[in-house]
Amino acid sequence: MLETLQTVVEVVAVTDPLGPAPPGAAEHAHISYDDLMKRGSGEPLPWSVDDETSLISINYTSGTTGTPKGVMYAHRGAYLNALGEIIHQRLDPESVYLWTLPMFHCNGWCTPWAVTAVGPTHVCLRAVRADMIWQLLDEERVTHLDGAPTVLTTIAGAPQAHQLDRELVATVAGAPPGPTVIARMRELGARIVHVYGMTEVYGPYTINEWQAGWSALPPGDQARRQARQGVSMIQADPVRVVDENMVDVPRDGRTMGEIVMRGNNVMLGYYRDEEATEHAFRGGWLHSGDPGVQHSDGYVELRDRAKDIIISGGENISTVEIEHAIETHPAVLEVAVIGIPDEKWGERPKAFVLRKPGADLNEAELIGYLQTHIARYKVPKAVEFIDELPRTATGKPQKFALREKEWAGHSSRIQG
Structure with a gap:
């Protein structure tokens, strides 16, 4: 990955003394954070910019x-x-x-x-x-x-x-x-x-x-x-x-x-x-x-939120990003992700998944797979395996139909 970043001159490793080092950090870093700090001086930093709209x-x-x-x-x-x-x-x-x-x-x-x-x-x-x-x-x-x-x-x-x-x-x-x-x-x-x-x-x-x-x-x-x-x-x-x-x-x-x-x-x-x-x-x-x-x-x-963005704990989660990650699993044929009610986080992602014919995949396996591919807070709270998705006349998944079922009894998608 780093070799594709043509403008990157130097990589600094920031080590957390109370936590594990990021995978691959040591071999990719040029210097440590402590070494970077040693380059500093006591000279005052400039307090002005040429253009405040820059x-x-x-x-x-x-x-x-x-x-x-x-x-x-x-x-x-x-x-x-x-x-x-x-x-x-x-x-x-x-x-x-x-x-x-x-x-x-x-x-x-x-x-x-x-x-x-x-x-x-x-x-x-x-x-x-x-x-x-x-x-x-x-x-x-x-x-x-x-x-x-x-x-x-x-x-x-x-x-x-x-x-x-x-x-x-x-x-x-x-x-x-x-x-x-x-x-x-x-x-x-x-x-x-x-x-x-x-x-x-x-x-x-x-x-x-x-x-x-x-x-x-x-x-x-x-x-x-x-x-x-x-x-x-x-x-x-x-x-x-x-x-x-x-x-x-x-x-x-x-x-x-x-x-x-x-x-x-x-x-x-x-x-x-x-x-x-x-x-x-x-x-x-x-x-x-x-x-x-x-x-x-x-x-x-x-009164509501943009329909395909999940607001979970104050963070925007893209359903498209999760769907793309799920689709990379070899056992997945198709997927639709929506937000469902969550008492603590407001809403959390849920995935509706169609397996490929003859494929064997369960919820725990898919969630474990996603934990290595996307940020953990974006990993679905639940996975439901279904035989078919509700669709529009043009073949697009009808996410609103999935939402209506999951949000039945809730007057608003704004929770908390």
């Missing part, structure tokens, strides 16, 4: 097509989003931030820059484990954390959960959090900051800003209000919900449309993919692919 990073996302696309961030968008994080999460130099959010996800929603900029303490986790989170909450006096709804579910449902003696600012995004987990976290002493966004908008773009009048509502109603995705953050342009002709839908909380965005906190475009960029920005606005409604107070609310 590229600062490329973040890969599966988006809504299943094909990884490089989302290009500008310096300007990154620092504005970081400032927005500081303001809305109320970070200050005395804050203690616990990393329950992966730093790789949209650059950690730009939070690594935000926390570093204002000078709080970073507390890092090796894995999202309830016992360790509660230990650090108590020992390190953690004041802030970010994560998907499943992280809040893990915290709220832990045996170690107890009333906090200080406010914990818990920012949640990645999938709409359920009112139940919001209410439980508030009971423990957390202040929920519910934001919505995507990789293409530097992570968070809207916030459910708490309104004074909500405090007089019953707790259940408060949680339902706070489960909405809200209004644009201070650094972002106003968000819209539009119909197929780019006309704003009525602000009645019922009429469905697509959420679209634009401004400094929208990506420069997709790296070396003009066609995808043009499609994403049709009509001059970035199309999220997320259906939603807008309420009379301007707050947007997601």
Whole structure:
């Protein structure tokens, strides 16, 4: 693989002293991380760039097509989003931030820059484990954390959960959090900051800003209000919900449309993919692919998700990617993957598989095979072997028919 990367000059091996080395890392690396650090000097780094609209990073996302696309961030968008994080999460130099959010996800929603900029303490986790989170909450006096709804579910449902003696600012995004987990976290002493966004908008773009009048509502109603995705953050342009002709839908909380965005906190475009960029920005606005409604107070609310992307624990999982991996198994003839309800993760992939005639393959064997071919969080929760797939008149698998069966009794694909 490395020999095909013509622009790669050097490979650095980062060894985890508490974990196994990645397979093949030693023979492919040119130097160790420690040797790389020895090259550094005490000279100050430059604090300016020639053009603030120039590229600062490329973040890969599966988006809504299943094909990884490089989302290009500008310096300007990154620092504005970081400032927005500081303001809305109320970070200050005395804050203690616990990393329950992966730093790789949209650059950690730009939070690594935000926390570093204002000078709080970073507390890092090796894995999202309830016992360790509660230990650090108590020992390190953690004041802030970010994560998907499943992280809040893990915290709220832990045996170690107890009333906090200080406010914990818990920012949640990645999938709409359920009112139940919001209410439980508030009971423990957390202040929920519910934001919505995507990789293409530097992570968070809207916030459910708490309104004074909500405090007089019953707790259940408060949680339902706070489960909405809200209004644009201070650094972002106003968000819209539009119909197929780019006309704003009525602000009645019922009429469905697509959420679209634009401004400094929208990506420069997709790296070396003009066609995808043009499609994403049709009509001059970035199309999220997320259906939603807008309420009379301007707050947007997601009503579902793009149909073929599974939102599991805040991470986008492409059904196409999983299907392609399954299809490489010699015993598989055809496959369709959908998201099914999952109490912890919101939804998880399930595969419907047709075996080749005479082939012998069971669920455990296929799952074991996939664990060596795709990331483990993308491996299906379940595999069902069937004799035929429901199809359209043109022969395409009818995934909606599979979904209807699996989601019977659920009013929405938004769980948590």
